[in-house]
Amino acid sequence: MTNIGFIGAGKMASAIIKGLNKDKFSVHISGRNIEETQKTAQALGVNAAPSHADLIQASDIIVLAVKPYVVADILTEHKTEKPIVSIAAGITLADLSAMTTDTQPIVRIMPNINATIQKSTTGIVRNAYVSDDVFNTVKAIFESVGSVHELAEKDFGTFTALAGSSPAYIYMFIDAMSRAGVLHGMPKDVSTKIVAETVLASAEMILKSDENPWTLVDNVSSPGGTTVAGVVSLEKNNFVATVIDAITATIEKNNTMNK
Numbered sequence: 625m626t627n628i629g630f631i632g633a634g635k636m637a638s639a640i641i642k643g644l645n646k647d648k649f650s651v652h653i654s655g656r657n658i659e660e661t662q663k664t665a666q667a668l669g670v671n672a673a674p675s676h677a678d679l680i681q682a683s684d685i686i687v688l689a690v691k692p693y694v695v696a697d698i699l700t701e702h703k704t705e706k707p708i709v710s711i712a713a714g715i716t717l718a719d720l721s722a723m724t725t726d727t728q729p730i731v732r733i734m735p736n737i738n739a740t741i742q743k744s745t746t747g748i749v750r751n752a753y754v755s756d757d758v759f760n761t762v763k764a765i766f767e768s769v770g771s772v773h774e775l776a777e778k779d780f781g782t783f784t785a786l787a788g789s790s791p792a793y794i795y796m797f798i799d800a801m802s803r804a805g806v807l808h809g810m811p812k813d814v815s816t817k818i819v820a821e822t823v824l825a826s827a828e829m830i831l832k833s834d835e836n837p838w839t840l841v842d843n844v845s846s847p848g849g850t851t852v853a854g855v856v857s858l859e860k861n862n863f864v865a866t867v868i869d870a871i872t873a874t875i876e877k878n879n880t881m882n883k
């Protein structure tokens with residue numbers, strides 16, 4: 625049984641812990657406040673550690689699941705030779721090394737909120753001090769809440785935009801579509817369900833067919849029909865450039881998070 629300790633038990637840690645196979649992993653959490661941590665531990669069916677030091681002592685692998693600005697404080701105060709996993713946006717392996725030691729085993733992860741339903745799309749990269757065994761265990765943790773993509777660290781910012789943050793943009797798109805349904809007389813809950821089902825199936829089409837997305841757009845667009853009128857309207861309003869700008873803004877923010 626591998627002992628996994630989560631420092632910080634908020635939205636992401638809770639989502640990941642819910643999906644973890646408790647027959648394979650014994651989970652410990654520590655937070656800012658012991659009463660809160662005990663309540664969360666009880667709700668998740670895991671162990672509450674009285675302090676970060678106790679958690680580090682009890683764990684084989686330590687996952688930092690706190691906001692990025694808290695990471696440095698924790699790593700400065702608590703030294704360990706055990707492998708550290710960070711899910712914090714914008715904090716690089718080099719940043720984490722600078723906060724620990726030159727030889728600290730460190731894995732950098734970017735999951736997404738879909739871990740809540742075991743459908744995270746997760747990025748992973750390790751430094752030179754992480755053994756294959758530890759790397760495979762960390763991969764297994766995140767494979768239990770979705771798919772895992774091994775990446776070069778230079779691509780982490782892009783991955784953060786395309787997978788880590790993008791659920792928010794996709795929710796915005798779904799909400800905008802369903803609001804249009806409301807404008808045209810449909811109840812919000814009905815139109816949201818219709819749009820969400822259509823987004824889900826359209827994404828499945830892209831994954832299952834060999835076609836590129838623009839060919840699929842053409843397949844829906846009948847000559848002189850309804851779809852092409854909407855496609856032209858989206859383009860008049862800079863849909864593609866607007867989306868690309870949002871992804872670029874996300875990457876730029878990622879690159880300056882720890883500066």
Ligand SMILES: NC(=O)C1=CN([C@@H]2O[C@H](COP(=O)(O)OP(=O)(O)OC[C@H]3O[C@@H](n4cnc5c(N)ncnc54)[C@H](O)[C@@H]3O)[C@@H](O)[C@H]2O)C=CC1
Nearest residue numbers: 632633634635636655656689690691692711712713735737
């Ligand atoms: N929310 C998301 O969709 C994603 C978040 N992330 C990353 O995950 C990390 C956590 O984010 P969330 O779970 O969304 O935030 P959250 O705010 O839900 O959770 C953070 C937790 O850390 C606790 N905390 C604060 N200071 C602490 C300390 N000194 N010691 C121990 N615990 C402390 C807070 O009480 C809270 O429970 C962030 O670094 C973020 O960049 C990564 C991918 C997706």
Ligand SMILES: O=C(O)[C@@H]1CCC=N1
Nearest residue numbers: 712713736784788789
């Ligand atoms: O907004 C953030 O910084 C985090 C990282 C990816 C999703 N949420």
